[in-house]
Amino acid sequence: MTYTKQILRVNLTAGTCVAEPLNQEWADQYLGQRGLATKYLAAEIDPKVDPLSPDNKLIFATGPLTGTPTSTGGRYSVITKGPLTGAIACSNSGGYFGAELKFAGWDLVIFEGRSPRPVYLLLEDDQATLLDAAHLWGKTVWETEETIKQTHQDPQMRVSSIGRAGENGVLFAAIVNDLHRAAGRSGVGAVMGAKNLKAFAVRGTRTDSYTVAEPEAFFKAVAAAKTVLAGNGVTGQGLPSFGTQVLMNVINEVGGLPTRNGREVQFEGARAISAEAMHELRPTDGKPNLINHNGCFGCTIACGRISKMDPGHFSIKDKPQYQAASGGLEYEAAWALGAAAGVNDLEALTYVNFLCNEDGIDPITLGTTIGAAMELYQLGLITKEEAGLELPFGSAQALVKLAELTVAGEGFGQVIALGSKRLCAKYGRPELSMSVKGLEFPAYDGRAFQGMALEYATSNRGACHVRGYMISPEVLGIPVKLDPAATEGKAAMLKAFQDLTAVVDSAGICLFTTFAWGAEDIRSQLEPAIGGSWPMERMLAAGERIWNLERNFNLAAGFTAKDDTLPPRMLTEAANAGPQKGNVAELGKMMPDYYQVRGWTPEGVPTAETEARLGL
Numbered sequence: 001m002t003y004t005k006q007i008l009r010v011n012l013t014a015g016t017c018v019a020e021p022l023n024q025e026w027a028d029q030y031l032g033q034r035g036l037a038t039k040y041l042a043a044e045i046d047p048k049v050d051p052l053s054p055d056n057k058l059i060f061a062t063g064p065l066t067g068t069p070t071s072t073g074g075r076y077s078v079i080t081k082g083p084l085t086g087a088i089a090c091s092n093s094g095g096y097f098g099a100e101l102k103f104a105g106w107d108l109v110i111f112e113g114r115s116p117r118p119v120y121l122l123l124e125d126d127q128a129t130l131l132d133a134a135h136l137w138g139k140t141v142w143e144t145e146e147t148i149k150q151t152h153q154d155p156q157m158r159v160s161s162i163g164r165a166g167e168n169g170v171l172f173a174a175i176v177n178d179l180h181r182a183a184g185r186s187g188v189g190a191v192m193g194a195k196n197l198k199a200f201a202v203r204g205t206r207t208d209s210y211t212v213a214e215p216e217a218f219f220k221a222v223a224a225a226k227t228v229l230a231g232n233g234v235t236g237q238g239l240p241s242f243g244t245q246v247l248m249n250v251i252n253e254v255g256g257l258p259t260r261n262g263r264e265v266q267f268e269g270a271r272a273i274s275a276e277a278m279h280e281l282r283p284t285d286g287k288p289n290l291i292n293h294n295g296c297f298g299c300t301i302a303c304g305r306i307s308k309m310d311p312g313h314f315s316i317k318d319k320p321q322y323q324a325a326s327g328g329l330e331y332e333a334a335w336a337l338g339a340a341a342g343v344n345d346l347e348a349l350t351y352v353n354f355l356c357n358e359d360g361i362d363p364i365t366l367g368t369t370i371g372a373a374m375e376l377y378q379l380g381l382i383t384k385e386e387a388g389l390e391l392p393f394g395s396a397q398a399l400v401k402l403a404e405l406t407v408a409g410e411g412f413g414q415v416i417a418l419g420s421k422r423l424c425a426k427y428g429r430p431e432l433s434m435s436v437k438g439l440e441f442p443a444y445d446g447r448a449f450q451g452m453a454l455e456y457a458t459s460n461r462g463a464c465h466v467r468g469y470m471i472s473p474e475v476l477g478i479p480v481k482l483d484p485a486a487t488e489g490k491a492a493m494l495k496a497f498q499d500l501t502a503v504v505d506s507a508g509i510c511l512f513t514t515f516a517w518g519a520e521d522i523r524s525q526l527e528p529a530i531g532g533s534w535p536m537e538r539m540l541a542a543g544e545r546i547w548n549l550e551r552n553f554n555l556a557a558g559f560t561a562k563d564d565t566l567p568p569r570m571l572t573e574a575a576n577a578g579p580q581k582g583n584v585a586e587l588g589k590m591m592p593d594y595y596q597v598r599g600w601t602p603e604g605v606p607t608a609e610t611e612a613r614l615g616l
C-alpha cells in the first residue's frame with residue numbers, strides 16, 4: 001500500500017524527533033493528508049487552544065497518492081488550528097516538497113510545542129535533526145531555501161519555510177516551498193513562526209518508502225486517467241495555455257467579480273490584469289509579462305505561470321532581485337491584488353505577488369484586506385496621517401507600499417497584518433470585512449453564484465473556493481450546467497462537491513484534476529494504490545466523514561450555526577451590474593436544505609444518527 005506507515009513527532013520544546021507507527025485504522029477511515037492529519041490534530045489538541053500557543057500543533061501530511069505516478073500526485077497539506085480564524089486550518093501545496101517527504105519515508109510530521117530559539121528541521125530519509133536557524137531568522141523564503149541547500153550541498157533538497165511575515169506574526173502568513181508554491185490560507189505560516197520553526201528541509205532517496213498494492217491495475221488506471229486529462233478542454237488546453245487566470249474575463253463578464261471590497265461585481269480594469277494581458281507585449285518594453293508555464297511533481301496539466309516584469313516598472317526599478325522570472329500570477333492573487341482593491345496595473349500585481357511568495361503571505365487575504373482599508377479610507381475612518389500614505393481605491397502605489405510594510409512588519413502594515421476582520425472591527429465597521437469565520441472570500445461574488453454563496457458560508461476553514469468549487473457547475477457546466485441564480489438543489493450538489501473535494505485533498509492529488517476527472521477516475525487509481533476494497537460508497541463516505549470531523553472540531557472550538565453566514569453586503573446590497581444585477585445571496589433559502597442533506601440538526605450539529613453512520 002502507498003502509505004509509508006510511519007509518522008515523525010517533533011517536540012520543539014524538548015528538541016526531540018521520534019518516529020512512531022502510523023495509526024492504520026485512522027488511515028483506513030480518513031485516507032491521508034487533510035483527513036488523516038485532521039484526525040490526529042482533533043485527537044491531540046483542545047479545539048479551544050490559542051492557535052499561536054505551544055499547545056497548538058502543526059502537521060505536514062502526505063496522502064496515499066503523494067509521490068506516486070498519478071498525475072498531480074505531489075501534493076501535501078499543512079493542518080493546524082488557524083490563527084486568522086480560530087477554526088480548523090488546512091492548506092494544500094504543490095511543487096515537489098510533498099513527494100520528497102514521501103520518498104524520505106513519512107506519511108505525517110507532527111510539530112508540537114515551541115522551540116526556545118529559531119530552528120529548522122533537516123529530514124534526510126530516516127535521519128531527523130533540529131538545527132540552529134539563528135542565521136536564517138529575518139531572511140526571506142527565497143534566501144532561506146538557497147542558504148539551506150548551499151549549507152547541505154544538496155540542490156535537490158526540498159525546503160518548506162516561512163519568510164518575514166511568519167516571523168512577524170502576520171495572521172495570514174503562508175508556508176512556501178519550491179520558491180513559489182504555498183500552503184497559503186488561514187495563517188499556517190504564523191503558527192510555524194510562533195513555534196520558532198523557520199524551515200523544514202527534506203531529502204528522500206528511498207526507493208522502498210511505499211509499495212503499490214496492485215501495480216498492474218494501478219498503472220493501467222493512471223494511464224487511462226492521464227488520457228482523460230489530456231483530452232479535456234480545461235485540463236488539456238485551457239489551464240496549460242492560460243493558467244487559472246483564464247477565469248478573469250469569464251467571471252467578470254458573468255457579473256461575479258467582487259470589485260472594490262465587494263461594492264461592485266464587475267471591474268472595468270479586468271482585461272488589463274487577465275491571462276490575455278499577460279500574453280500581450282507591453283508597450284513599455286515590448287515584452288510579455290508571461291514567459292512560460294510549469295507544473296508540480298508528476299503533473300500533466302502544468303497550470304503554473306512564470307512571469308518576468310518590466311524592469312522599468314516603478315515598483316522594481318531599483319530592485320534587481322525582482323527583475324528575474326518567478327512564479328505567478330494566478331487568478332485568485334490577480335483578483336485579490338487587482339479587482340478587490342480596484343488596481344489595474346498588471347506589473348504592480350506581479351510584483352506584490354512576488355513579495356507574497358518571497359516573504360510567505362496569502363495574497364488573497366492581503367489584497368482583500370487592503371481593499372477593505374481603502375474603503376475605510378474613503379469613508380474617512382482611516383486617515384492619511386495614520387496610514388502614512390493616501391489609500392484611494394485603484395492606487396498601485398498604495399498597494400505596493402502596504403504590501404512592503406506588511407511583510408516587513410512596519411508602520412500601517414502591522415494593522416493590515418491582522419486581516420480584514422480585525423481591521424474593520426478596529427475602525428468600528430466589522431460588516432465591511434468580506435469574510436466568513438474570519439477568512440476572506442476569494443474571486444467569486446456570492447450574489448452572482450448562489451452555490452458559491454452557500455459554499456463560503458459553510459466551508460469549514462472559512463470562506464473558501466477550494467472546498468466545494470461550485471463555479472464548475474454554475475459557470476463551466478461541469479459536470480452539469482446549473483443556473484447560478486437558482487437556489488433549489490444547490491445544497492445537495494454542494495455537499496457532493498465538498499465530500500469529493502475532501503477525498504481529493506486527502507488522497508494527495510490536485511483539485512484541478514476534477515475539471516476532467518469524475519469520482520470514478522479517482523477511485524480507480526486509489527483502490528489499486530492502497531489495496532483492499534474501495535467501492536465508491538466507501539470512498540465518498542470517507543469524504544463525508546472528514547467534512548463532519550472538521551465540523552465537529554469547529555463546534556468544539558466555539559463556532560455555531562450563526563457563523564455559517566456571509567457579510568451583510570452580500571445578503572442585502574444587490575449586485576449592481578451584469579447578468580445577475582439585482583440579486584443578493586439567498587442563504588436563507590438554502591441553509592435549511594444544506595443542514596438536512598448533511599444530516600445535521602437545524603442548529604447545524606451532526607445528529608447522533610449521522611455520527612453513527614460515519615463512525616465518528
Ligand code: SF4
Nearest residue numbers: 094295296299303510
Ligand atoms: S494543476 Fe497546477 S496546481 Fe495542480 S498540480 Fe498541476 S501545476 Fe500544480
